[in-house]
Amino acid sequence: MSIKPLLCLVGCLLVGRVAGAQSAGAAYPLIPYPTSLVPASGSFAVTGATRLALPVGDKFAQEGQQLQHLLANGLGKPLPTAKLATANSIALVYDPAITAPEGYRLTITPQRVTLAAKEPAGMFRAVQTVRQLLPPTIEKLGKATTLRLPAVQIQDQPAYSWRGMHLDVSRHFFSVEYLKKYLDLLALYKFNKLHLHLTDDQGWRIEIKKYPELTTLGGWRTLNNQDSACIKKSKDNPDFALDLKHLRQRNGRTEYGGFYTQQQLKDIIAFAAARHIEIIPEIDMPGHMMAALRAYPALSCTGTATWGKEFSVPLCPCNEGTYEFAQNVLSEVAALFPSRYVHIGADEVEKTTWAQAGACTELMQKEGLKNVNELQSYFVRRIERFLQSKGKKMIGWDEVLDGGVDASATVMYWRTWVPDAPLRAARNGNQVVMTPNNPLYFDYLPDKNSLAQVYQLQPTPPALLGTDAAKAILGAQANLWTEQVPTENRADYMVLPRMTALAEVVWTNKPDFAAYQRRLKAHYPRLGKLGVHYRVPDLGGFVEESVFTTSTQLAVQKPLDNLTLRYTTDGSVPTAASPVLAKPLAISQPTTIKLAAYTPEGLKGDTYTINYKQQNYAEPARTQAANAGLMATYFDGYFPKSAAMQQATAKGSTVVNAVAVPMQAETDKFGVQFRGYLDVPTTGIYTFYLTCDDGGVLRIADRMVVDNGGLHSAIEKSGQVALAQGLQPFALDFVEGGGGYSLLLKYSLNGSAPQPLPAGWLRH
Structure with missing residues (x-):
């Protein structure tokens, strides 16, 4: 999506003031930062006497209720309502001049607060801005007498129309309650898409009424190598322990699994819709289908559900029964999800069984297909035509480009080692969602550089900037694959705070990493109130493998002032009862120190192991090295x-x-x-x-x-x-x-x- 010009209430004369506004982050710690923010003096006091003025009609009724809930949560009681805005009021206003679908205007003066939008989605984004300007205490029921909002003038709209997060519920399963928590966090940071990966080799998570065995058999598995790896790691970190509510005993075996009924999914979809978030379902095919093949093995070319050379044996594209099955499944999916998109994956397909199947050879000859990549494209095109008959738009991972894909498909770019894929897709006429595995695969372990790497992402690749092809880029999305993410706490840790960096990249025209880092500090208390098991910011001032010649000291730099440092010197992992490191620690002997930070809520950060070695300066080599390099x-x-x-x-x-x-x-x-x-x-x-x-x-x-x-x-x-x-x-x-x-x-x-x-x- 090309960046639309800002509809500026205060005109171009404010450009200079707006450009420096990110320096005001301490007073306005908003993520993502608004398109235009003009600081003002004073604040508006929200008290029990403040009135909530709603427009005539029900255009913003839902958003008014959401704002009422936020304020009531802080004050302990709802605000009185009024039809007209007066002094000491908060007004929701319809403004037809705001053209961006998610655009809004927020004006806070000491006398009143005005939230203006044309569309409900824009009004909801305005409510979330107010939410972030209110103290974190509103996230849990309180009884404050006064809540204060800093005076400000904001005009805002997103830079990209696709601002997405993804969650893989197949590898490890997550409860309905957690999905709602996840959606609420997406709403807080102005995301508008949730890509829900519902099926894969490890589990089928959506009820399909025509094929009940997809969930009764395909929804459960005996513990696999991913589970074993998590169990091993759980000895040092309880966040890796398999969630007991997703385990069952059956026929003398422990099985892991679960699925969502269609009624549960309707509830989740409605929850998302109230937050103006579109849920895009993914039913991965023709590969990554082992869970389905365990229930219906005849759908593969070999009649089995096994592993091939690199990936699992896929559906057989040369059997008409495969298309009947796929269409029946997708019919129920299309009817259930109101999203205009259905994602079919079409990645990492083990095509060796196709090359060995006589029926596939015959089909390829009949259709003039040169190789198995074109055979996959044949499958994808047939599925896309069916989805189009249901009024849906197909999405596939960028592998769909390999054998050719119609321009009507949307492509998700993930393979950073295929750097020309976005340009090829754009030239083919496809719309593109950027989700490069590095840095947007949030299952990759985070380190101290992760936030910067996400923040430096350019959703529109430099090769497309300034060309018509740039219009093909819808936006960007981060993915959380869950092979090594067995619990909700671990999912929180992997996603936050990285998700906040992406939120700003896809919303804000001119991001500022230093200002973002300052504003981010104000978000940790809010995340704590929301019960988020976020990754505590990295400690600094030391090196994991440290060296001294005579003596040194451990002087830890804390990224947040309210962190408590605890340490051990006996090789054990620090706990909440371990000694506090309140001042620099002198080191004069080789030793190992384990160190961890605790938040006021009791959340524990990463455990750092610092090995101190005493060394003499290494003598230089007695040789000549005359050549450079x-x-x-x-x-x-x-x-x-x-x-x-x-x-x-x-x-x-x-x-x-x-x-x-x-x-x-x-x-x-x-x-x-x-x-x-x-x-x-x-x-x-x-x-x-x-x-x-x-x-x-x-x-x-x-x-x-x-x-x-x-x-x-x-x-x-x-x-x-x-x-x-x-x-x-x-x-x-x-x-x-x-x-x-x-x-x-x-x-x-x-x-x-x-x-x-x-x-x-x-x-x-």
């Missing part, structure tokens, strides 16, 4: 750990002038060994920050500095080493297990700000 030796193949490259045969080697993967090495799965020296200019304690996806291990001066090994998403880990001036041996092993990679190495000296490793330091 590092030697990069690269390997093809899958290496779960970097050490596995030692037994492999190298594909080749080249010289690189930065710690970066050479183009010759790039394949789906590969490994690289970087070898050489660092020409260290100054003796000191150096900190290295290694970000990688997947694994990386850094050694300098034959000392382990950073172990960021294993297969994982992009995470930064840090470590220190004491180095004397001169040439120091450098070894970095990096492996990529598939699906796109990240590799970044920075350094700092004696606590300075991190910066890229200078090319002039690299020698071999």
